[in-house]
Amino acid sequence: MTAKHEIRKSIIASIWFMFLTFPIMVIKVNTVTNTIEWRWYNMALVGIGIFFLSMLWRYLLKKKEEGGKKEKKAGLSLIQRLLQEKQFALPGMVIIAVITIIFPHIFSMYQTNIMISALIFVMLGLGLNIVIGLAGLLVLGYAAFFAVGAYAYALLNLHYGVGFWIALPIGGILAALFGILLGYPVLRLRGDYLAIVTLGFGEIIRLVLENWNEFSFGPSGIKNIPKPGFFGIELSMQATTIYIFYIVVLLVVFTIFVINRLKNSRIGRAWTALKDDEIASQAMGIDKAKTKLRAFALGSTWAGMAGVVFAAKTTFINPASFTLWESVIILCTVVLGGMGSIAGVIAGALLLILLPEYMRDFGEFRMITFGAVLILMMIFRPGGMIEDVRKTYKFEK
Amino acid sequence: MSVRHISLRSDNMKPILEVKNMTMDFGGLRAIDSVDLSIEKGQIVALIGPNGAGKTTFFNCITGIYTPTSGDIYISPNGESDKQERINGLKPNIVTRKGLARTFQNIRLFTSMTVLENVMIGCHAVTKVGIMGAIFRGIKTKTEERFIVEKSYSILEKIGLAKYVDELAVNLPYGAQRRLEIARALATNPFLLLLDEPAAGMNPQETMELDELILRIRNTEGISILLIEHDMKLVMSLSEKIYVVDYGRKIAEGTPEEIRHNSVVIKAYLGEEIGEECDA
Numbered sequence: 001m002t003a004k005h006e007i008r009k010s011i012i013a014s015i016w017f018m019f020l021t022f023p024i025m026v027i028k029v030n031t032v033t034n035t036i037e038w039r040w041y042n043m044a045l046v047g048i049g050i051f052f053l054s055m056l057w058r059y060l061l062k063k064k065e066e067g068g069k070k071e072k073k074a075g076l077s078l079i080q081r082l083l084q085e086k087q088f089a090l091p092g093m094v095i096i097a098v099i100t101i102i103f104p105h106i107f108s109m110y111q112t113n114i115m116i117s118a119l120i121f122v123m124l125g126l127g128l129n130i131v132i133g134l135a136g137l138l139v140l141g142y143a144a145f146f147a148v149g150a151y152a153y154a155l156l157n158l159h160y161g162v163g164f165w166i167a168l169p170i171g172g173i174l175a176a177l178f179g180i181l182l183g184y185p186v187l188r189l190r191g192d193y194l195a196i197v198t199l200g201f202g203e204i205i206r207l208v209l210e211n212w213n214e215f216s217f218g219p220s221g222i223k224n225i226p227k228p229g230f231f232g233i234e235l236s237m238q239a240t241t242i243y244i245f246y247i248v249v250l251l252v253v254f255t256i257f258v259i260n261r262l263k264n265s266r267i268g269r270a271w272t273a274l275k276d277d278e279i280a281s282q283a284m285g286i287d288k289a290k291t292k293l294r295a296f297a298l299g300s301t302w303a304g305m306a307g308v309v310f311a312a313k314t315t316f317i318n319p320a321s322f323t324l325w326e327s328v329i330i331l332c333t334v335v336l337g338g339m340g341s342i343a344g345v346i347a348g349a350l351l352l353i354l355l356p357e358y359m360r361d362f363g364e365f366r367m368i369t370f371g372a373v374l375i376l377m378m379i380f381r382p383g384g385m386i387e388d389v390r391k392t393y394k395f396e397k
Numbered sequence: 398m399s400v401r402h403i404s405l406r407s408d409n410m411k412p413i414l415e416v417k418n419m420t421m422d423f424g425g426l427r428a429i430d431s432v433d434l435s436i437e438k439g440q441i442v443a444l445i446g447p448n449g450a451g452k453t454t455f456f457n458c459i460t461g462i463y464t465p466t467s468g469d470i471y472i473s474p475n476g477e478s479d480k481q482e483r484i485n486g487l488k489p490n491i492v493t494r495k496g497l498a499r500t501f502q503n504i505r506l507f508t509s510m511t512v513l514e515n516v517m518i519g520c521h522a523v524t525k526v527g528i529m530g531a532i533f534r535g536i537k538t539k540t541e542e543r544f545i546v547e548k549s550y551s552i553l554e555k556i557g558l559a560k561y562v563d564e565l566a567v568n569l570p571y572g573a574q575r576r577l578e579i580a581r582a583l584a585t586n587p588f589l590l591l592l593d594e595p596a597a598g599m600n601p602q603e604t605m606e607l608d609e610l611i612l613r614i615r616n617t618e619g620i621s622i623l624l625i626e627h628d629m630k631l632v633m634s635l636s637e638k639i640y641v642v643d644y645g646r647k648i649a650e651g652t653p654e655e656i657r658h659n660s661v662v663i664k665a666y667l668g669e670e671i672g673e674e675c676d677a
Binding site for chain 1: 460462488489490493494498499501505506507508509510513514517518519521522523524526527528530531532533534538541542545546550562563581582584585
């Protein structure tokens with residue numbers, strides 16, 4: 001009875017899809033000979049494909065519903081448990097450290113360069129994670145702060161010859177100031193409204209950079225940005241790449257360290273409280289404005305520092321590197337990876353940046369896969385790949 | 398009964414909370430109409446009235462969630478007359494820091510946090526480690542964290558929630574959730590506790606425990622209490638002074654005994670007596 005029912009459902013779905021795809025999959029106009037080709041075999045393929053996909057789809061949904069009840073208690077996936085086990089933590093960390101240290105030496109420069117970009121996005125993702133995952137503020141124009149950092153280094157170097165290591169904190173601080181600048185007027189906004197305003201802010205920064213030629217040299221950008229110096233020694237091309245790789249790794253480690261500390265602190269708790277209930281948190285003495293501004297400032301600091309590294313790595317920047325698309329990618333790394341979860345965001349960023357890079361042959365399908373993956377994630381793993389398990393305070397006497 | 402009604406009043410003392418002529422308008426609607434109220438140190442005062450009378454609005458005005466349209470709110474934590482302070486229009490978090498803690502009518506616990514963490518948030522008002530402290534986690538931060546945890550736990554013990562310490566706040570039974578709200582409010586070191594319908598939805602057993610708890614907080618901690626409540630049994634047994642509001646106006650104040658026999662109050666709650674209507 002049920003099998004019959006399921007099969008009927010799938011047949012209906014496949015007929016519907018055959019009908020939908022009929023114009024593009026079946027009819028083909030040959031403009032040279034002015035004839036129409038009827039490619040019926042395509043229709044058959046669509047029909048069969050959808051029949052099985054629809055079966056699979058419903059099977060997974062059903063499984064998820066059944067699993068949902070059980071999982072409430074068991075709760076944690078394999079990776080989450082691995083992350084929590086103390087005995088795996090140390091060896092795991094050592095293995096990861098060793099791999100990162102030897103990585104640039106065993107792989108080509110091309111691979112190392114891709115890895116650097118990916119790690120910059122890890123930094124961006126972790127920074128945005130402070131704002132979204134910890135403080136619960138949905139910010140869409142995050143690439144703007146990235147741009148602030150990059151342009152800070154480029155312009156300071158162009159006009160005043162400021163070096164990388166001095167520009168790094170300056171870029172961070174400048175971005176933090178911009179974060180506060182944006183944060184202040186939007187303090188009373190939440191959710192979608194906040195997202196829209198920050199989106200606008202991101203575009204404003206980009207448009208200013210694009211059109212204010214005297215200041216930022218417009219769309220032609222700034223070139224010949226120096227790579228970071230190694231105590232005044234000129235490094236070869238390859239050595240610089242490796243050097244930058246290590247810098248980014250260090251910065252990522254620093255980011256993780258800071259976020260971890262913040263998460264389990266008075267400030268982190270205030271963020272969680274504010275995310276849960278604004279009025280109650282205020283009634284508990286939490287300064288809403290100050291706490292939110294802190295999140296904005298901290299989040300954008302990392303974007304600013306990532307921007308400085310980005311400028312140093314590419315040696316050329318223009319506004320095209322800081323579009324809405326970048327903001328969306330960063331947001332996706334956070335959402336896909338798991339809001340609030342450090343491991344999740346790292347995994348998400350690596351996946352989203354590395355996969356398109358290695359799958360260049362399938363470039364045309366990038367958007368489709370992207371969309372499909374996001375939708376599937378929202379349905380089957382709404383918490384992200386590695387869902388955040390908030391470390392709750394366990395009381396010991 | 399004599400233990401219950403301690404009057405600490407002496408002549409040169411000011412009330413710890415004094416509301417003068419407070420009015421709150423929402424557009425054309427006057428939710429609170431020139432209400433006066435005062436609480437002495439160590440008193441338990443009740444604010445009662447029919448639904449929609451403006452009781453919760455009154456709380457919101459005092460705790461800074463709303464800014465009253467006119468009138469004054471003064472506090473004087475120790476009841477010393479020269480240290481009176483006007484708190485109108487201050488932000489809620491500042492009001493809390495000044496020592497007025499509240500609970501909510503519809504429970505507003507932090508749902509993703511454990512019981513202990515909820516109380517730890519309450520300590521936010523009395524601690525001050527910032528970003529740098531959190532990142533470097535020096536001795537100061539560690540001591541403060543330990544202080545927060547120990548303080549929170551001891552409050553939970555006092556309130557009788559210690560057994561739930563690592564439980565998620567949402568998983569607690571209803572009565573315990575209400576008590577947790579009180580615990581959280583106590584963590585802010587208040588001199589006045591504002592309870593918005595603490596007994597709502599509780600069974601008689603829980604209400605009795607709540608009655609004891611409120612008395613204990615007053616007697617051992619010396620914290621004064623202002624409560625909104627519909628449970629008349631609780632109100633009458635607990636409070637030393639009762640204010641009755643209706644349609645935003647204060648219609649009566651006095652001891653429980655006086656209120657019980659006040660005809661205006663009875664009218665507000667039960668409507669006019671049929672006999673009177675017939676005569677008119």
